[in-house]
Amino acid sequence: MHEYYMLSYSEEHEQAEWLAYELKKEQLTLDDRKRPYFIEDPKVRSKSADWRNYKGSGFDRGHLCPAGDRRFSKLAYNETFYTSNIAPQDRDFNAGLWNRLEMKVRSWCKQHGHLYVITGGILEDGLQEIGEEDVDVPNYFYKIVCRFDGKRPKALAFIMPNREFGKPLEGFLVSVDELEKRTGIDFFYQQSQEWQQTVESKVRTNGWDF
Numbered sequence: 001m002h003e004y005y006m007l008s009y010s011e012e013h014e015q016a017e018w019l020a021y022e023l024k025k026e027q028l029t030l031d032d033r034k035r036p037y038f039i040e041d042p043k044v045r046s047k048s049a050d051w052r053n054y055k056g057s058g059f060d061r062g063h064l065c066p067a068g069d070r071r072f073s074k075l076a077y078n079e080t081f082y083t084s085n086i087a088p089q090d091r092d093f094n095a096g097l098w099n100r101l102e103m104k105v106r107s108w109c110k111q112h113g114h115l116y117v118i119t120g121g122i123l124e125d126g127l128q129e130i131g132e133e134d135v136d137v138p139n140y141f142y143k144i145v146c147r148f149d150g151k152r153p154k155a156l157a158f159i160m161p162n163r164e165f166g167k168p169l170e171g172f173l174v175s176v177d178e179l180e181k182r183t184g185i186d187f188f189y190q191q192s193q194e195w196q197q198t199v200e201s202k203v204r205t206n207g208w209d210f
Contacts, residue, residue: 002043004076005065007084009041013123013136014049015087018185019064020118023109031071041084048084053131062089062141064119066102087121088130088137092164097172098141101158104169104210105145111209118144122159122183138162142179144187146199154207155199170210176200 005021038051038061054061064085070076079085089098109115121138128137139162146155157179158172165171177200180186188196 002079002082004070004079005085007064009044009046009048009084010123011046013121013127014053014133015123015135015138016064016084016120017123017183018118018120018187019085020116021065021069023069023105023115023117025109025113027069027072027076028106028109029072033067033071033074033077035067036078036081038081038083038086041082044084048082049131049133049135051083051086053133053135054086054088055131057088057130058091059088059130059137060091060094061086062094062098065117068102069106087141088135089141090163093160093162096164097160101143101160101169105143108145108147108208112147112149114147114149116146116148118146118187120183121162140182142183144176144179150207153195153199154204156203156205156208168210170205173203173205175203 005019007016007019010017041048063080065080067077067080070080120142122140122142129135130137140159141162142159144155144157146153155176157174157176159174159179160172
């Protein structure tokens with residue numbers, strides 16, 4: 001666990017299977033920060049993969065928690081450059097579809113004030129590997145966006161292929177239940193069955209501005 005995000009690291013796949021963080025409206029600043037070098041995460045006991053695994057691979061070091069969400073403090077910004085916070089992403093996907101979703105999340109945060117985000121690559125057997133440490137290249141990435149500003153919690157889940165697509169973000173929506181089947185992760189196991197049934201069973205876009 002870091003000051004501004006938490007994660008579960010998969011040594012088998014050499015990246016986080018999930019990474020979660022809070023995003024608050026007041027954190028969305030435009031402070032100018034000096035971009036640090038990527039370094040291994042000191043809190044991953046098995047050591048996170050070295051950034052050099054990505055060198056010459058043709059894949060970007062794609063952020064899970066965006067550096068652009070963490071400009072409000074030097075510590076928060078620098079934490080996004082631990083290699084536990086990156087995964088191999090197609091360059092056009094990273095700069096295109098994934099970036100569009102990140103910007104939309106910021107827009108929702110400005111509108112609603114406070115969000116919770118869970119994100120990562122879908123890790124499975126038989127993935128392409130890069131570098132000396134065999135970092136897996138996910139075929140798909142996911143993101144869950146939650147808010148609790150009304151009578152009932154609201155959540156959106158996205159699954160996106162690791163390549164550029166021009167279609168609208170709504171085209172990548174799935175239920176949280178479907179995402180949990182794909183990842184094998186029970187994201188909200190601490191919540192009641194009633195809560196999970198309400199939030200996870202269907203795609204509900206009411207109250208979200210696309």
